[in-house]
Amino acid sequence: MATLARLQGRSAVIRNQYYYRNSVVNQFRKKENDAAIKIQSWFRGCKVRAYIRYLYKKVTIIQKWWRSYLGRQQYQLMVKVAYYTMKMNLYNTMAVRIQRRWRGYRIRKYCFNYYYLKEYLKAVSETNDVIREALEEFAEMKEKEERKADLEREEKKRDYQARKMHYLLSTKQIPGVYNSPFRREPDPWELQLQKAKPLTHRKPNIKQKCSINLSSWLECTRSRSFPQSEILPPINRKQCQGPFRDLSEVLQQRYKPLEPTLRVAEPISELKEAREAFRREELVLNIHENVFLPFSTYHKNKEKYRPSVHSSSKYGAASYGHQHFRDENPQKWVNSKCYVLMLLT
Amino acid sequence: MSQRQVLQVFEQYQKARTQFVQMVAELATRPQNIETLQNAGVMSLLRPLLLDVVPTIQQTAALALGRLANYNDDLAEAVVKGDILPQLVYSLAEQNRFYKKAAAFVLRAVGKHSPQLAQAIVDCGALDTLVICLEDFDPGVKEAAAWALGYIARHNAELSQAVVDAGAVPLLVLCIQEPEIALKRIAASALSDISKHSPELAQTVVDAGAIAHLAQMILNPDPKLKRQVLSALSQIAKHSVDLAEMVVEAEIFPVVLTCLKDKDEYVKKNASTLIREIAKHTPELSQLIVNAGGVAAVIDCIGSCKGNIRLPGIMMLGYVAAHSENLAMAVIISKGVPQLSVCLSEEPEDHIKAAAAWTLGQIGRHTPEHARAVAVTNTLPVLLCLYMSTESSEDLQIKVLPHDSKARRLFVTSGGLKKVQEIKAEPGSLLQEYINSINNCYPEEIVRYYSPGYSDTLLQRVDSYQPLIN
Known part of the structure; x- marks a missing residue:
């Protein structure tokens, strides 16, 4: 307790001391704290x-x-x-x-195909050559024909000329113009004249106007096959003499259609023709041309024997049909005996 | 007055009428008289004479009218306006064959001038009577009727259709089979006129079985008949592949080639037209012609004639060559190119030159080999010369060019390029396009070298050049 008392006795000092010391330290406390923080932060940062x-x-x-x-x-x-x-x-x-x-x-x-093309072109040119040649030939032929026709025409003309000049032909007594006595041979015209026939005198030209008119009437397609009376008569008609009938009546008579009797209308050889027609008809109905021979021996001597096709062939008769009818192969036979048909009764 | 004196008056009148119509008919044959006749009012005088009681006067009046109408379309119109046609048509059915012939002649003379006049004839109902005339016994009447029908059908498709509807075609086909050459000729020409307008009309003619008969007559010796027959066949064949094949199937082929050797120029022309119309449709038909040796025959034909007769042959070669390169090669080996270049250089007419140039273009456009075959015949300088005069031959040069370097070189050395550059074409035109496509075949320096004014620009560059000495 003493201690306590002592301490209590000293408490005032201690208090003072405490205060004093604290006030001394307080002066450095913030600075130190700051420094400590700095050191710590630096260290921690480093870490x-x-x-x-x-x-x-x-x-x-x-x-x-x-x-x-x-x-x-x-x-x-x-x-x-x-x-x-x-x-x-x-x-x-x-x-x-x-x-x-x-x-x-x-x-x-x-x-x-090159070769094919070549060949084709070659063929074409060949055809062309052939065609050209043929056409050339054709043209030549045409020209020849024409020349021939020209020649003929000229020949005809010359002939006509010769006929026209036939009077210039020399006679026995007097030589003609073309047969000069001072020449060794007569002119070719002389020979021509000798061959030619003199022209006959021309017939006086008959006026056919009237007949043309009439024929034109005749050939009408419609009702007017002869002139009707109300039409005026043709002008150039010759004046008729004597008492004649009326013109239209005459014309009607003249141009009325022909009405022959039955005897005239039928041909004279009708019977013959009918027979011929009958025969022709029969011919059409015939099946073959050969005459059918009756069943007697009378004709056999006259008619020639005709052998059949098989026997007359130069390759010999075929055995098929009369010697055998089907193929024979003996190796395939079961036995060599003939097949016997058993008839059951 | 006795009866005789009375009759004498009539006789005199009749004589005067006869003389009048005969004189008019004779005067109408000369063109210089026509105007005077017209001014004298001949139409109104002839019209009553058509109804005369004497058939000779009727016929002669019709003949005179026909001759007048034949002369020009004014007179033909006067015939139509004078109401003469119904009268003619009416009496066409009634009268005799001489009158029928004369009346058909008038109808033909009126109908040949214009479609309107032909239509007027159709409106009168003339077709039916004309078709009846085709059935007449007299070949002269048939001929006149066929002729009139052909002239009516010639103008346009409607008139042809009217003729067909009147049932003329089968009768015309019958007329072809008659023995008279003149009738055959005119019937064939009428068929050709009918079938030329449209495929349907041609089909009608074919359906009437005309082709077989026409094909038979190719070998006829008469050249005028041959002309018409070949023309009819080509008018049929031109429309479609089917029709062309039908014509070919009539076995015309080796036979028609003989016509190319004919003496008559128009036979040649029509034969080559026929071959052309067949060849233009398909490569197969062309091939058939080539195989039959048709190309060689046509080429020979081109060589043997001049002018317009060549034209269809030249075009036929072009059509054949256009189909395929093999066919073009066939044309080349048939020695077609030299012949064409001869045509090109010696023909005076522009359109024939153009056709020859077109054909050369068709031959040369396939491969370099073809182009070379065209170039080696020395055609290009000729083309070039043409080029200066005609623009029509322009487009072929391009067609020859693009393939072959040799051809190109030849083109440059012959001065073609220079000329091409000298042409002043407005931009955007067809010509400019052609020029551009030619230029595309060459390097740019060459084109510039040949352009006009290139030397000037070079000299300018020399002037403006700053020397680098100091």
């Missing part, structure tokens, strides 16, 4: 930074690995694609080469 640096290192490593992995993967893909395109290009070029060859071959063989 954290070191840690972060450490983490960064790790992260870099991870990223490096990951990225390299991804890169490798992508690279592989690219390589694959490049390889594929290269391959496809190669295949394509190869396919083009094959197709080119094939198409060329096919088109040359079937479409633009």
Whole structure:
């Protein structure tokens, strides 16, 4: 207790002391606190930074690995694609080469066959030559025909001339114009004149106007086959003499249609014709030309014997039909005996 | 007055009338009299004479009218306006053959001038009577009727259709089979006139069985008949492939080639027209003609004649060559190109030159080989000369050019390019396009070298050049 008392006795001092000391320390307290904080913050900062640096290192490593992995993967893909395109290009070029060859071959063989074309063109030119020749020949023939016709015409003209000049022919007594006695041979005209027949005198020209008119009446297609009386008579008609009937009556008489009797209308050889017609009709109905021979021996001597086609052939008679009727193969027979038909009664 | 004196008056009148119509008919044959006759009012005088009691006067009056109407379309119109046609048509059915012939002649003379006049004839109902006349016994009447029908059908498709509807075609086909050459000729010409307008009309003619009869007559010796027959066949064949094949199936082929050697020029022309009309349709038909040697015959024919007669032959070669390169090659080996270049250089007419140039273009356009075949015959300088005078021959040069380097070179050395550059074409025109396509065949320096004014620009560049000495 003493202690307590002592302490209590000293408490005032202690209080003073406490106060005093506190006031001394208070002066430095903030500064020290600040310094401590600074030191701590610096240290802690260092620590954290070191840690972060450490983490960064790790992260870099991870990223490096990951990225390299991804890169490798992508690279592989690219390589694959490049390889594929290269391959496809190669295949394509190869396919083009094959197709080119094939198409060329096919088109040359079937479409633009050079040799075929050559041949065709050759054929065409040959045909052309043939046609040209034929046409040339045709034209020549035509020309020849024409020349011949010209010659003939000229010949005719000359003949006519000779006939016209026939009076210039020399007689026994007097030589003609073309037969000069001072020449060794007579002129060719003289010979021609000798051959020619003199022209006869021309007949006086008969006026046919009237008859033409009449014929034109006759050939009318319609009702007026003869002139009707109300039409005026033709002008150039000669004046008739004597008492004649009326013109229209005469014409009617003249041009009325012919009405022959039955005896005249029928031909005189009618019976003969009827027989002929009958015979012809029979001929049409005949089946064959050969005359049917009756069943008697009378004709046999007259008619020639006709052998049948089989026996008269120079290749010999065929055995088929009278010696055998079907193919025979003895090896296939079961036995050599004939097949006997058993008749059951 | 005795009866005789009375009759004498009539006789005199009749004599005067006869003399009048005969004189008018004779005067109408000369063109210089026609105007005077017209002014004297001949139409109104002839009209009553058509109804005269004497048939000779009727016929002669009709003949005179026909001659007048034949002269020009004014007079033909006067005939139509004078209401003469119904009278003619009415009496065409009634009268004798001389009158029928004369009346058909009038109808033909009126109908030949214009479609309107022909239509007027159709409106009168003349077709039916004309068709009845085709059944007449007299070949002269048939001929006149066929002639009139042909002239009516010639104008346009409607009139042809009217003729066909009147039932003329089968009768015309019968007329072809008659023995008279003149009738055959005119019936063939009428068929040709009918079938030329449309495929349907041609089909009608074919359905009447005309082709077989026409084809038979190709070998007839009469050249005028041959002309008409060939023309009818070509008018039938021109419309469609089917019709052309039907014509070919009548086995005209080796036979028609003989017509190309005929003396008559028009037979040649019509024969080559026929071949052309057949060849233009398909490569197969062309091939058939080539195989029959038709190309060689046509080429020979081109060589043997001049002028317009060549034209269808030249075009036929072009059509054949246009179908395929093999056919073009066939034309080349048939020695067609030299013949064409001869045509090109010696023909005076532009359109024939144009056709020859077109044909050369068709031959040369296929491959370099073809182009060379065209170029080696020395055609290009000729083309070039033509080029200066005609623009029509323009487009073929292009067709020859693009394939062959040799041809191109020849073109440059012959001065063609220079001329092409000298042409002043307005931009955007067809000509400019042609020029551009020619220019595309060559490198640019060459084109510039040959352009006009190139030397000037070069000199200008020399002037403006700053020397680099100091």
